[in-house]
């Protein structure tokens with residue numbers, strides 16, 4: 001477990017995984033962009 005994420009399981013690194021889009025910045029705009037991209041069927045990470 002990583003400090004600060006005590007209630008979450010440790011997430012494995014996504015090595016060699018391909019996404020249609022990667023959004024830099026998890027603010028309002030970034031999270032809305034993730035929502036829209038996924039709604040359009042794209043794979044994406046923020």
Ligand SMILES: Cc1cc2nc3c(=O)[nH]c(=O)nc-3n(C[C@H](O)[C@H](O)[C@H](O)COP(=O)(O)OP(=O)(O)OC[C@H]3O[C@@H](n4cnc5c(N)ncnc54)[C@H](O)[C@@H]3O)c2cc1C
Pocket residue numbers: 024025026027028029030
């Ligand atoms: C004190 C305060 C109170 C506010 N109250 C309100 C309110 O009540 N109502 C309202 O409508 N608006 C409010 N706002 C304004 C609102 O927060 C902003 O308009 C809004 O967050 C802008 O969204 P954004 O996605 O453009 O940027 P942000 O929400 O700032 O998101 C940008 C993100 O990008 C990340 N980032 C930056 N550089 C990098 C990098 N190089 N790599 C990775 N990540 C990066 C930042 O960490 C952040 O998470 C308030 C703002 C402040 C400061």
